[in-house]
Every structure is written in C-alpha cells, then in structure tokens.
Amino acid sequence: MVAEKMRPDDPLFDHQDVIPHRSALNMSGVLAALVSVGLPLTTGVIEGWSLLRMVAYLVLAAGFLGLVMGYLLWSRITCWANRRIGLFLTLSGLAGAGLLVISGEHRTQPLALTVPLVIAVLSLSPRQASWVGVSYLMLILGGLWLGGVRVSEVLFTSVAIYASIFLFMYAVVQIALSQARQRQQATALADENARLAREAGAAATLAERNRIARELHDTIAQGLTAITMQLEAAQRAFERDPERARVRLARAHELARTTLGDVRRSVWTLAETSLSDQQIDFVLQQQACQFQDRTGIATTWIYAGPGLALPPEQAEQVARIVQEALVNIEKHAYARHVEVGLDSDEAVYRVWVRDDGVGFDAALPIASTHGGGFGLISLRERARLAGGDLHLASRVGGGTTLSLILPVDQKRDEER
Structure with missing residues (x-):
C-alpha cells in the first residue's frame, strides 16, 4: 500500500x-x-x-x-x-x-x-x-x-468527516515536525557558536602568549644575555686588565638596571585592570599617574566631565589600548611630555594619547616603523572589540597622537 x-x-x-x-x-x-x-x-x-x-x-x-x-x-x-x-x-x-x-x-x-x-x-x-x-x-x-x-449519504458523510480529521491531524503533526527541526537547527547553531567562541578564545589566548613570548625574548632574554656576556668578559679580563674588567662590570650593571625596567614594564602591562567598580575616567587617570611615576616622563590627564561608566568588556579594551600606547611611548618615542585625554558628546566618546617624541612617517608601512607592526595591529583589534575606531597621526620629529572613537550607547546612557 x-x-x-x-x-x-x-x-x-x-x-x-x-x-x-x-x-x-x-x-x-x-x-x-x-x-x-x-x-x-x-x-x-x-x-x-x-x-x-x-x-x-x-x-x-x-x-x-x-x-x-x-x-x-x-x-x-x-x-x-x-x-x-x-x-x-x-x-x-x-x-x-x-x-x-x-x-x-x-x-x-x-x-x-x-x-x-x-x-x-x-x-x-x-x-x-x-x-x-x-x-x-x-x-x-x-x-x-x-x-x-x-446509504450513500451516511457513507460519504463519514468519509468527509474523517477526511477533515485526517487533514487536521496531518497539519498538526507537520507543524510539530517543523518546530522539532527548528529546535534542532537552533541547538546546532548554538553548539556551533559555542565552538567558534571557544576557538576564538583559544586564538586570543595563543596570540597573547605569543605577544608575551616576543616581549620576553626582545627585552628580558636579550638583556640577560648581554649581562651574562659582560660578566664573562669581565671575569676573563679581571687579572690581566682590571680596568677593562671594571668597565665590563659597569656595563653589566647598566644593562641590569635596563632589564629591571623592562621587567617592571612587562609586569605593569600584564597586570589585570579591575574595572568592575571603577569608572573609565578614573582608571585612565590612574594609568597616566602611574606612567609618570614609573618613567619620569611628564604626563598630563585631561578630562573635565562627570564620571563615565562603560560596559566592563568595552572599558577593559579601552584601558588596555591606553596602556599599550603608553608602553610604546616609553619604548620608542623618546618623549618629554605625554597627554592622556577623554571627552564625549551626544554621539561619541573620544580617548587619545599624545606625545611630543620623535614620531614616524605615517605614510610608511606599519612594519617599517620603529615599533613594528604587531603593536599597532593589536591596538586596532582591541579597538574593534570595543566597538570603536582607532586613528593614528604622526610625523617625523612631530610626535604621535593615537585616538579612539567610540559610539555612545544611547539606551545605556538614558538608563544612567
């Protein structure tokens, strides 16, 4: 049948x-x-x-x-x-x-x-x-x-009634099956989204580990290697050329201080910034003060508005962008003065970090600048995660300005 x-x-x-x-x-x-x-x-x-x-x-x-x-x-x-x-x-x-x-x-x-x-x-x-x-x-x-x-009337009436019942039951079951398929698809989509989120998290973790590895290799490991070489040279020259040995020791001492500064900078960069109970303007002001105390570079904080609260995930990215920008200034800009600022209007928030250092030619490829390409790529990725746009302006001998533009969340702003 x-x-x-x-x-x-x-x-x-x-x-x-x-x-x-x-x-x-x-x-x-x-x-x-x-x-x-x-x-x-x-x-x-x-x-x-x-x-x-x-x-x-x-x-x-x-x-x-x-x-x-x-x-x-x-x-x-x-x-x-x-x-x-x-x-x-x-x-x-x-x-x-x-x-x-x-x-x-x-x-x-x-x-x-x-x-x-x-x-x-x-x-x-x-x-x-x-x-x-x-x-x-x-x-x-x-x-x-x-x-x-x-009786024809009874026969065809019975058939008509049960035809209607069959059609109704067919429609109900088809609707149930359609809903079951939709639930399956929704579950599969949720599982796929969860998998992609796990992969994205793993990729972000791997990228951060690679960045830390590069930081350790480019600064601390090279510094310790240079110190070891100076100490070995001083040990070899200690008996036959004491003056040369003292020069080597002084150089090793200088390198040790430099490496210690690199270690402190790396620890400051890796330190978690707790934003759960703090407003972003207060966090950025703290970063500016800590940067000045640690490096001795005159740093000005500019913001005159009320306390500004951002969603924690967005505020975390903003704080990290400013932190990385300050580290780049310390490492490459040779600046005498740094300005960290924040302002807002009805449409956007603006965060900027400006220095009066050596600058660079913005027309050159990013990888050709003194800071390399990874730092700026990382900053742009953080800006994307924060939902904003990153702008970089610089010229040789004229300093550098890094600006972050974030759209205002009107709904959140009204709730506050």
Missing part, C-alpha cells in the same frame, strides 16, 4: 528525543485505539452480536491493538515496524478496515485508522503520507460498504 522507505530527516525515527511530550502523544494514540475498538464492541454486545461475529471482532481487535500499542509502547516493536513501515501501515489499515466490516459502525470505528495515519505522517515524506491518508479513506469507504452501510 505504501513505500517501505522512511523519511531521511524523520525526527521520530532518527531523533526520538526531539519530539517534546512524546510519551503523552503515545498515550493519546493508545487511548484513541482503545476507544475506537471498545465503543463498537460495547454497542455490539448491547445489540446482541452472534458468538462468531463477537469472536471474529475480538481476534481482529487484538491484532490491531497489538500492532498499534506495540509500536507506541515498546521500543523493539517500534524499531521492527520502522524497518518495515510499509508492511506495518498496510497491516494496520487492513485490520482497521476489517473491524469496520464486522461492526458496520460508522461513527467511532474509523477513528482506529487515525493512529497509524499519524505514524505515517511522522515516518514518511509528506507525499507518501498523503497517499496513506487517501488509501485509508478508501478503506473506510469499502469497510463500511462491506459492513452493511449502504
């Missing part, structure tokens, strides 16, 4: 746990099967069916209920029926039609075929399930005719 092939994307067959409240759906199917079989039997007992008719009905009813209830309640029978879905639906349909022939009851007896119909809709493609529905309507018509219902 129907094809053996099941639908490849069937949530009930391949993903039985996707359908919500599946146990309730199964129990409603069991109840429908019992009612459709029990009510005609009760009517037959009242009407005084013959013993042969009663026995035939009970045997066929037991076979029908065994098929349907076995499918709904026992997983082994479900698996067996799913592998032979065409045979299962055919036997269920013929058993339901046989019950119609024996009882001749046109009101509730056809309800028996609604249960295998729902199984067909869950298990087959829409086109195949439609053919099952049409076949079952023909079985209802034939079963009632053979059962003694010969």
Whole structure:
C-alpha cells in the first residue's frame, strides 16, 4: 500500500528525543485505539452480536491493538515496524478496515485508522503520507460498504468527516515536525557558536602568549644575555686588565638596571585592570599617574566631565589600548611630555594619547616603523572589540597622537 522507505530527516525515527511530550502523544494514540475498538464492541454486545461475529471482532481487535500499542509502547516493536513501515501501515489499515466490516459502525470505528495515519505522517515524506491518508479513506469507504452501510449519504458523510480529521491531524503533526527541526537547527547553531567562541578564545589566548613570548625574548632574554656576556668578559679580563674588567662590570650593571625596567614594564602591562567598580575616567587617570611615576616622563590627564561608566568588556579594551600606547611611548618615542585625554558628546566618546617624541612617517608601512607592526595591529583589534575606531597621526620629529572613537550607547546612557 505504501513505500517501505522512511523519511531521511524523520525526527521520530532518527531523533526520538526531539519530539517534546512524546510519551503523552503515545498515550493519546493508545487511548484513541482503545476507544475506537471498545465503543463498537460495547454497542455490539448491547445489540446482541452472534458468538462468531463477537469472536471474529475480538481476534481482529487484538491484532490491531497489538500492532498499534506495540509500536507506541515498546521500543523493539517500534524499531521492527520502522524497518518495515510499509508492511506495518498496510497491516494496520487492513485490520482497521476489517473491524469496520464486522461492526458496520460508522461513527467511532474509523477513528482506529487515525493512529497509524499519524505514524505515517511522522515516518514518511509528506507525499507518501498523503497517499496513506487517501488509501485509508478508501478503506473506510469499502469497510463500511462491506459492513452493511449502504446509504450513500451516511457513507460519504463519514468519509468527509474523517477526511477533515485526517487533514487536521496531518497539519498538526507537520507543524510539530517543523518546530522539532527548528529546535534542532537552533541547538546546532548554538553548539556551533559555542565552538567558534571557544576557538576564538583559544586564538586570543595563543596570540597573547605569543605577544608575551616576543616581549620576553626582545627585552628580558636579550638583556640577560648581554649581562651574562659582560660578566664573562669581565671575569676573563679581571687579572690581566682590571680596568677593562671594571668597565665590563659597569656595563653589566647598566644593562641590569635596563632589564629591571623592562621587567617592571612587562609586569605593569600584564597586570589585570579591575574595572568592575571603577569608572573609565578614573582608571585612565590612574594609568597616566602611574606612567609618570614609573618613567619620569611628564604626563598630563585631561578630562573635565562627570564620571563615565562603560560596559566592563568595552572599558577593559579601552584601558588596555591606553596602556599599550603608553608602553610604546616609553619604548620608542623618546618623549618629554605625554597627554592622556577623554571627552564625549551626544554621539561619541573620544580617548587619545599624545606625545611630543620623535614620531614616524605615517605614510610608511606599519612594519617599517620603529615599533613594528604587531603593536599597532593589536591596538586596532582591541579597538574593534570595543566597538570603536582607532586613528593614528604622526610625523617625523612631530610626535604621535593615537585616538579612539567610540559610539555612545544611547539606551545605556538614558538608563544612567
């Protein structure tokens, strides 16, 4: 009666746990099967069916209920029926039609075929399930005719009623399947987003580790290597040339101080900046003061507005941008004065770091500048994460200005 092939994307067959409240759906199917079989039997007992008719009905009813209830309640029978879905639906349909022939009851007896119909809709493609529905309507018509219902109006009314019921149940099940597929897709998308977030976090961690490794190699490791070389040279020259040995020791002492400064700068750069209870203007002012105290470079803080609170993730990136900019000034700019500023209007926040150092030719490729390309790339990435734009202006001998432009979150601003 129907094809053996099941639908490849069937949530009930391949993903039985996707359908919500599946146990309730199964129990409603069991109840429908019992009612459709029990009510005609009760009517037959009242009407005084013959013993042969009663026995035939009970045997066929037991076979029908065994098929349907076995499918709904026992997983082994479900698996067996799913592998032979065409045979299962055919036997269920013929058993339901046989019950119609024996009882001749046109009101509730056809309800028996609604249960295998729902199984067909869950298990087959829409086109195949439609053919099952049409076949079952023909079985209802034939079963009632053979059962003694010969009034055309009763026949076609029963078929029309159950055609409407079949269509309604088909639509409901299709909606449920569509929602199940959407939930599957949403779950898959959430899992994919989580995977990408983990990969992004791992990539960010790796990039930070690489940056730290470069920092340690370019400053501390090279400094310690130079100190070791000076001490070894002083040790070799100590007896034959004491003056040269003292020069070597003085040079080693100077390198040790420089390396200590590099260590302190690296620790300051890596230190966590807690922004949970602090406003960003206060944090940036602290950074400017700490930079001046640590380096001796005159540093001015410019901001005259009220306390400014940003979302923690955004504030963290802003603080890191200013921190890295100050480290670059210390390492490369040879500046005598630094200015750190913040202002805002209705549309944007502006953060800038300006120095009067040696500057560089902004027209040259980034990698050609004295600071290399990685620092500026890192700053631009942080600006992107903060939701802003980074601007760099510099000229040889004229200092450098680094500006960060952030759009104002109007909704957050109104809530404050």
